[in-house]
Amino acid sequence: MTRVAEVMPGYGYGDATLTASPVTLEELEQLKITVGLTGDDERYLRLAGEVLTGQTTPIVLHWRSQIIAHIPHLARHSRALDGSPLPAYLAASNLRFEQWILDTCLRPYDRTWLDYQHEIALRHTSAKKNQTDGAPSTPFVPLRDVLGFVAVMNDTIRPYLAAKGHAPAEVEGMHRAWCRAIQLQVALWAKAYGGGEW
Amino acid sequence: MTRVAEVMPGYGYGDATLTASPVTLEELEQLKITVGLTGDDERYLRLAGEVLTGQTTPIVLHWRSQIIAHIPHLARHSRALDGSPLPAYLAASNLRFEQWILDTCLRPYDRTWLDYQHEIALRHTSAKKNQTDGAPSTPFVPLRDVLGFVAVMNDTIRPYLAAKGHAPAEVEGMHRAWCRAIQLQVALWAKAYGGGEW
Secondary structure, three states, X not given: OOOOOOOOOOOOOOXXXXXXXXXXXXXXXXXXXXXXXXXXXXXXXXXXXHHHOOOHHHHHHHHHHHHHHHOHHHHHHHEEOOOOEOHHHHHHHHHHHHHHHHHHHHOOOOHHHHHHHHHHHHOOOOOOOOOOOOOOEOOOOOHHHHHHHHHHHHHHOHHHHOOOOOOHHHHHHHHHHHHHHXXXXXXXXXXXXXXXXX | OOOOOOOOOOOOOOOOOOOOOOOOHHHHHHHHHHHOOOHHHHHHHHHHHHHHOOOHHHHHHHHHHHHHHHOHHHHHHHEEOOOOEOHHHHHHXXXXXXXXXXXXHHOOOOHHHHHHHHHHHHOOOOOOOOOOOOOOEOOOOOHHHHHHXXXXXXXXXXXXXXXXXXXXXXXXXXXXXXXXXXXXXXXXHHHHHOOOOO
């Protein structure tokens, strides 16, 4: 598996200690159908993974420094409650954010992946936010902001998908697959926020 | 306001009897920022509204007949519990679905709009599903499917945005604005599903 760094504090993909996702594999298969994710998309995701490998640092910097840092109601989730920076927390979570990009593209969407999706989701809720890094930050990231920021990620990822000279139709295919994969993931994450009719 | 039909049973935009949205205008403004919705996008949404006017019937047929009808776990929400069709329910909700496309593009996102967003959301949950039409259908549409189907709507709307001969950059602008507006709306709808950390 392609890793963005040898050491990634708190990156727990495949850890046996993780809480199992309450989502069944059948629900996952249905959700793939809902978002329209096909075998073609899976191939395009692999291609996107190759294209994005080596670009995850500028992508996450783009999201964090050029966008989130300028939006106080989002930036606060990586900061202390008084607004002061938490550089170690930000650095560790940025590295995991980078790896998430590659995992989105290159991991098989199986039980292990599903369990780590649940872990990612829990780390945005009061069940687990801050715990991994011992960070004195906000208690949770509101679901609405997790869902909403998808629009920004989907929009801004496009030039990075085009950065290695693929034909427009291939870039389009990678982007379509990316958007479907992200919508699949946030739909999964919503489960951890606890509404009864997930 | 452009209407897709003179008579739209159950279309309650602006009705004084609606439950007020629990979302504040300040939260709405923040959410616009989260999804990246700008003044430019608002202009592109108006243009999209002009372009999509007259096309809402084929768009909704595309979504309902070509896609949802072939996905049993989605199609069942417009059917009786035994799977038999409910033509009157489907017809009425299709008409509201059509109008929702135009409302997405042409309505100002104000308190009235926010209250109707909440009404739309409630009509997907057990709080209000089926009530408007007295339909004996499924008790709710799972949040995951509402969130997931966004990927399909965003993808399939594009040719309709291009159907009236606008320049590629304008089509792109309309599509970007559409995607942001839809992500904003599903983030709002998630509130009605009752997770505590919305």
